[in-house]
Amino acid sequence: MKKKLDMLEELQEVDQRIDTLKAAQDGLKAELSGINQGVDAAREEIAILEAGLAQCESEKGELEATHAAELENIVRSETNMKEIKTNKEFQAVGREITAARKQVSDIEEQLLQKISRIEEISGELAAKKSQCDELAENSAQRVVAKQAEIDKIQSDIDADVERRESVTKGLPAGLVKKFAILREQRRGHALAIARDGYCMGCNMQLPPQLYNNLYKYEELLACPHCQRILILKLQ
Numbered sequence: 672m673k674k675k676l677d678m679l680e681e682l683q684e685v686d687q688r689i690d691t692l693k694a695a696q697d698g699l700k701a702e703l704s705g706i707n708q709g710v711d712a713a714r715e716e717i718a719i720l721e722a723g724l725a726q727c728e729s730e731k732g733e734l735e736a737t738h739a740a741e742l743e744n745i746v747r748s749e750t751n752m753k754e755i756k757t758n759k760e761f762q763a764v765g766r767e768i769t770a771a772r773k774q775v776s777d778i779e780e781q782l783l784q785k786i787s788r789i790e791e792i793s794g795e796l797a798a799k800k801s802q803c804d805e806l807a808e809n810s811a812q813r814v815v816a817k818q819a820e821i822d823k824i825q826s827d828i829d830a831d832v833e834r835r836e837s838v839t840k841g842l843p844a845g846l847v848k849k850f851a852i853l854r855e856q857r858r859g860h861a862l863a864i865a866r867d868g869y870c871m872g873c874n875m876q877l878p879p880q881l882y883n884n885l886y887k888y889e890e891l892l893a894c895p896h897c898q899r900i901l902i903l904k905l906q
């Protein structure tokens with residue numbers, strides 16, 4: 672019976688170690704996904720800037736086409752002027768040319784604005800790209816380091832799981848099951864130390880007869896208050 676209790680105690684230790692390792696591993700996994708998200712967000716920003724730049728380039732192209740067409744209109748009107756006979760027609764074409772020149776100058780103004788916007792976005796884009804490259808490189812190193820830590824913990828978990836299996840093999844299946852259920856119900860502690868007549872799991876006094884029986888190691892005894900399996904420790 673004493674041996675069974677020792678094994679249960681080891682089982683509890685192994686289970687707690689596995690829980691701690693898994694929690695540490697989950698933390699590292701969360702950090703890992705945080706690192707990857709940082710790079711993804713930077714790439715997203717670059718994609719938005721690139722889309723904005725492409726939009727500006729295409730608007731600039733349209734303005735240039737309109738600009739060229741207006742210039743052609745002016746040349747055509749000026750050519751036509753030479754063949755005009757009446758004063759009235761002459762004035763009409765003159766007004767057309769004036770309007771077209773005004774249009775050309777407006778377009779040129781818009782083109783200048785577009786070009787300066789393109790330069791602005793290009794500069795921003797270049798800066799973001801270099802930041803992102805740096806971040807990606809730095810992140811790649813951190814990802815490798817985090818992954819190595821995660822793998823190391825996994826090998827510790829695997830070793831503990833193996834140890835757990837060998838311990839449970841030496842115990843009756845019913846007891847292992849009872850232990851697992853108790854552990855779940857009692858926040859990870861299926862066992863409690865009994866000392867000086869008290870259960871250290873729930874800090875309640877144990878019935879004296881039960882406490883005396885613990886010395887005999889004849890059967891597994893549970894605390895009547897918290898139901899944990901009791902392990903006698905004199906100090």
Ligand SMILES: [Zn+2]
Nearest residue numbers: 870873894897
């Ligand atoms: Zn108790």
